[in-house]
Amino acid sequence: MTPRSDQPPPPVEPERVSTGIPGLDDILGGGLDAARIYLIEGRPGTGKTTLALRYLLEGARRGEAGLYITMSESEQELRAGASRHGWSLDPLSIFELVPTEATLDGAQAQSLFHPSEMELGETTKLITDRVTADAPTRVVFDSLSELRLLAQSPLRYRQQILALRHFFAACRCTVLLLDDLTGTGDDLGLHSIVHGVLTLEQVAIDYGPDRRRLRVVKMRGNDFRGGYHDFVIRAGGIVAFPRLVASEHRLEGAGGTISSGNAALDDLLGGGLDRGTSALLIGGAGVGKSSIALTFAVAAAERGEHAAVFAFDEGRATILARAGRLGIPLAAHIAAGRITLQQIDPAELSPGEFVHRVHASVERDGARIVVIDTLNGYLNAMPAERFLVLQMHEVLSYLAQLDVVTLLVLAQHGLMGPLETPLDVSYLSDAVLMLRYFESEGHVRRALSLVKKRSGAHEDMIREFRLTANGLEVGPPLTGFHGVLTGVPVYRGDAVPLLGRGEDGAE
16 A cells, blocks of 8 residues: 655646747746736836737747737737838737727717727626637737726726636636736736736936836746846847846856967066956056057957957947057958957947847857956946946956956046046956056156056056057066156156157057
8 A cells, every 4th residue: 555645746837938038038037937917017118019919929939829909009000010020910819909990980889899988897708708719828918008997996907807817827828918007106906916027117318219128026936037127129029138147157267367469568467367357457548548458359369269349439440440550450350250349339228238248249259358448438328327336346247257358448537647537446357457648758658557466466567668550569667767657757767768769559
């Protein structure tokens, strides 16, 4: 006789349903639980209909029947909107509960399809009859605002939603309820009824296009990535950018040090930069920060590694032209696919999309060096400085855990004398390379010094450098000078140990 077990059977994990939006599935931890009811809420224009159509079309692609119940838009309007994304709604069933021309005629006695005149019970019966007849796997109801108007009281509205929930559960449908939030206040009672709540927002900024973001308010019984996630609506639908969580990405890196390709600069750096660290290149405009960063990127490419350069301030043509004048073979490595150069428009690109591009460069392209040029442009893409610091901390932690070297370029305000820094991220960086102009004998010269390196010993001297047609040239330590970093040094030596004059390249 088999002994009786008092332990309950293990719970059965529900099937997961893809939304058809990879980034959103990632945020949701794999998608939605099947045979559940979800609330998608947001003001008009936030992308609820686009999300819902993509969800139904994904089901059709998988051979699942989909039903779109609309009380707000006509079928013609839905098809016109879908066509702009290159979609055909032919695989879907559309049940239109909006007035036709006939029902707008006052002489017509039948007003069944006019939401403002329709009884709530009749509306619900029409919906349940259609669902029963079509037997869909996926259902979208658009929108709850009309149902709320018909109910006329919060109690009756809640009772009707509960009834629909039980009905859909019995039909094994996975349902999206769309709500445009035209009611008064947050409908928290509705939040308690549904299995999950997804909120879409459209945020107006002072300059540039509106930004869109989403947040998972609730997802019963499932882990999901909380917080706000940027998304965009493009031809083809919604692209969501999950918020980066550095702790989810860990790699046992090989470690080691990378070379800049310049022996004198490597000596200054104590042998080079350690893998999995970040370096901040800071100085006035045009002093050579970007050129040194490109030197590191090209050295990586010549070792057979991939480098990614994100340019916020300069155009692609300008960068390539400057690199050519300095003898840096940037164009050849880009053509060979060893370096990717992306020009970023901070007015058009959301911070979440930028982080997504960095993530793709590392995960898809295998970038071992990432250059962000400059943080000033990155700052302009952020709504407030504190968000930039928090996001930059997460990005640097992520890149460090994947053994990637990150070069951050930051332009200071001013050229000579005391310089102001628009943003202090030096504490986030593992190394800080300071570049300064200084004057000597009527000439403007350039100096650099490594003022910080967490990962090991380094040279503490200040050296002059030049950017020539043959690339970067680093001179001996400026031992005879005092106050070089002030911009107006005092010379106390016997002979001026400066580099010979030559034609500097454009910087």
